[in-house]
Amino acid sequence: AVSATALTRTYGEGGSAVHALRGVSLEVPKGQFTAVMGPSGSGKSTLMHLLAGLDTPDAGSVHIAGEDITRMSDRDLTRLRRKHIGFVFQSFNLLPTLSAEENITLPLAIAGRKPEAGAVERLLDRMGLTERRDHKPAQLSGGQQQRVAVARALICSPTVLFADEPTGNLDSASGADVLALLRAAVDEDGQTTVMVTHDARAAASADRVLLMADGRVVADLAGPSQ
Amino acid sequence: AVSATALTRTYGEGGSAVHALRGVSLEVPKGQFTAVMGPSGSGKSTLMHLLAGLDTPDAGSVHIAGEDITRMSDRDLTRLRRKHIGFVFQSFNLLPTLSAEENITLPLAIAGRKPEAGAVERLLDRMGLTERRDHKPAQLSGGQQQRVAVARALICSPTVLFADEPTGNLDSASGADVLALLRAAVDEDGQTTVMVTHDARAAASADRVLLMADGRVVADLAGPSQ
């Protein structure tokens, strides 16, 4: 569903250049749940942004649903992202003027679509957000904001879901709920999912774990559940 | 060093009122390392903001270094906070136009003080930030930004350090480094520290653990190291 070939991304130039990614190639098969782990600064968020078409590599290419996104026009890329990509950012990125529920259904509204009957209720309930649905982000705790972000990424059943530390700010119970929801989306809806996590228990629910260090993928392991 | 009596904080009114804190009383003795744990939405960040004088309770009082901060003028409270309080926010709160190093030394600059010789270098080194010292927040990874925030809270050796999820976005190695630094500040400098965490291993390095649920403190336990 997503593949990358020789991705390179450098910030800055000359002596102060940061080689955030140094030639990463990988394939994410349809319906697989992949975890990406590695030390702080190893390039995980950079890789995720490139795979999701949110950033352009300095070298290499990315294919989503068969299309080379690194060769697309801005307009085509925007349309592809809306149709195919869900993204949970490392810090929540919600619209401060919209309620939790409005933030969750925003991708649908933008696509001119209506939510399936009951889909929003189910998601709010699963995320423990029903009582907070009318509140704005500033009125939510850190963990509640994070769960709104995950729900928003799932509402359109995207071809690929990218989640950058979706449980970083959650207590273990809420974190386990979110992981169970992500796992269920993979198992029941065939949701292809790539999740960056620092939590070994989260990685344990994945089908495969990619380990990164210094801008490279240094290990590619079948997950414990395989 | 910090004490609270019958703290109450409610958001909103009437039917939609959220009772974030429902009468919390506690004492944090000088030099103690206290962890605060509890489910998402249980009132941990609300409690921390009230204890640090960043918010005003609807009922109850807070004493820091013997002074009732709930009765202070804004100007006196601001001066007390600068002198006595370090705060690590749940999302990093750095100034985007300043480098990592400038963000760290900002509290000193505001107080018209110069850092002790070598103090900044030691902190940068301990936090694994030396190579990133001249970079701005937008050029740092999520975990690097979080470590800048922790270093900034420590630079003035405040009377009380409040840390709201200081390791939430960190891999276990960086998280362990940060915890070791916090523990060393308690053991070597007598730094009174209150840390909100969802990580049981982080709580295990504290002297005492307060458990919260639904706006109350429901358990007060001597930590495993006691």
Ligand SMILES: Nc1ncnc2c1ncn2[C@@H]1O[C@H](COP(=O)(O)OP(=O)(O)OP(=O)(O)O)[C@@H](O)[C@H]1O
């Ligand atoms: N906009 C930028 N400009 C300059 N350097 C950057 C920028 N964004 C990231 N970097 C640097 O690139 C490297 C990789 O960053 P990245 O955010 O991908 O790491 P990460 O693996 O997600 O880390 P973390 O676990 O801390 O979130 C880091 O050294 C970071 O400081």
Ligand SMILES: Nc1ncnc2c1ncn2[C@@H]1O[C@H](COP(=O)(O)OP(=O)(O)OP(=O)(O)O)[C@@H](O)[C@H]1O
């Ligand atoms: N500005 C606000 N307006 C209205 N409600 C708020 C506001 N800030 C927090 N709340 C609500 O108060 C309750 C406690 O929030 P708080 O941020 O203290 O929780 P927390 O324990 O820190 O949670 P987390 O682990 O998710 O960070 C939550 O239900 C939250 O939605």
Ligand SMILES: [Mg+2]
């Ligand atoms: Mg990151």
Ligand SMILES: [Mg+2]
């Ligand atoms: Mg909080």
